[in-house]
Amino acid sequence: MERPLLLYIFLFYWNFLNGKKLNTLFTVEAPRLLYTVEHGNNVTLECTFPVNGKLNLQDLSVTWEKKDELKKVVYVLLKGEEDFKSQHSDFKGRIKLLKENLSLGQSLLQITDVKLGDAGFYHCIIGYGGADYKTIHLKVKAPYRTITQRVVSTGPNEWKLTCQSKGYPGAEVIWQNRDCEDLTDKANTSSEIGRDQLYYVTSTLTIKSRIDEVFYCIFWNKELQENTSLILHIADSADGILQTENRRSVGATLIAAAFVGSVLLFMLCIRKAKANKENRTPVLSLSMAKFSKDKDTYDCRDASFEDRELKYLQIEKT
Template sequence: CLKPGHRKQHLFSFPTLALFTVEVPQQLYVAEYGSNVTMECRFPVNGSLNLGLLSVVWEQKRQGQLESRDVYTLRNGETLLSSQHRDYMGRAALLHNELKLGRAILQITSVKITDAGSYLCLIDYQGADYKYITLEVKGQKWNEDKLAFICQSEGFPLAEVFWQNEKNFSLSGSANTTYTLTADGLYNVTSILIISQNMNENYSCVFWNKELNENTSFIYFACFLSHNFTFPVCLFVCFLFVCSVLFFFDSFNEYTVWWTKVPDLIYHRHVCDSTGPSLCINNLPKDKIIHELPC
């Protein structure tokens, strides 16, 4: 568990003031993939704000991950960008004009699935306290008769993305593939394939490294469930058939796979090396599942 008082001793001192309390008007936020979200915690100002005495820390911790990620840090009134995790560079900001009102509002733009998790809001201002806020990320809303399969990868060099069904028929023309360049010079590639629910077959998403003549493939099974099915059954069906996940890119060290029956989402981040095939997903330990919702 995260222990803010211990972990941040090298940055802040925490005098004990029983009256200093951080409050959160909302403990759970739900954001749509690609949208913007603001999360807020409040603290007592007691008159005019002395910005030089104020420190604010926003950190994110995902289920199953040992290390937290620095989202935004304000130390003694100054923004500390050197500690900010690269995933939040250019996307996370603190609304400074709200600080004088005792509101530490974190804004995240272009929400990613990896933004989901527990957020720590820690305030040090003539006393210290913290609270946790949960952010859930849902898939974009399409028509109810559609399913969306999303492949996402980050690495170098830029990979091409191909989609095909179990009959090896190319579906790449129906996919929407985009990429962004990170601050570290890596390519973040996202490809979305939308299909009709009546197309009950397997689908493959292939990342192709043209320069190295290597590929990484993900095989999807479209699970279509009636309203009588419960969540555990759906989770088992989805994980049971999404197997044969191969890792050949040494340079692509982070993979994200989504299964979604809009608007709900199942998400799994593979923690595997690049030496060979991974285990079938339904055999992976529970702690490898980062975020899950009904299919």
């Protein structure tokens, strides 16, 4: 692995010119070499170094840099003074070093509002009577947390159902009815990459349906091995409201007994969708995620819904 030689040379001559002996046994450590954080959240990277008594900030140099095609300076502390002039524009206003922890031999770098572009390898470089560094890997994930919907009645007993969500990487959208019948080939799914590098996925299913029918809109993110789903229930009501349920967290007070059967079938259908995926032609024109061949293949009627979570929302038809 390439060492930041220029900084090491600088630290050597800086200590030499100040009459200090370079400690060749100086070692930087990292309690964790891998961090995983969700897009938009905060993360604190850490490396440690020996202080050996009371810390003298005038002798301390701390540099964090991100190793891309070209190295990006994330943070610099030199002789106790912060230097933001050399900081890369990608990190402006989002970086803080917790200086109160330096006396404990901890270099804690806080990154706020994490972007997908923040993912990569970071060098934590410390100079304090010696010089050393550690490499820390930051991964950024963006699950398809929220699915929004739009419903349009296009004729007698005919509906246009649209599901939209954003995340990373691209997800496949699977449509099914209450009998676990795969309707994906009847849907139109497209994807765009926004300025934030997230995938904006839209899927529309136009279908004839009787009253009191249930449909499942399932976003499958293979890399994260995660399903995020929406249950759509065409209810028998005078105002023609379409009820939708977004599977995320338990909302016990909102769970109606009338939907219990739909929930059970929904969980069973997810299993069947995974089992049947390898036999279906992908819908998306982009390189979307496919189910791996080693996914479970038992029939949807035999699957369990243990540890699944549901949150119920009600959205009016437009």
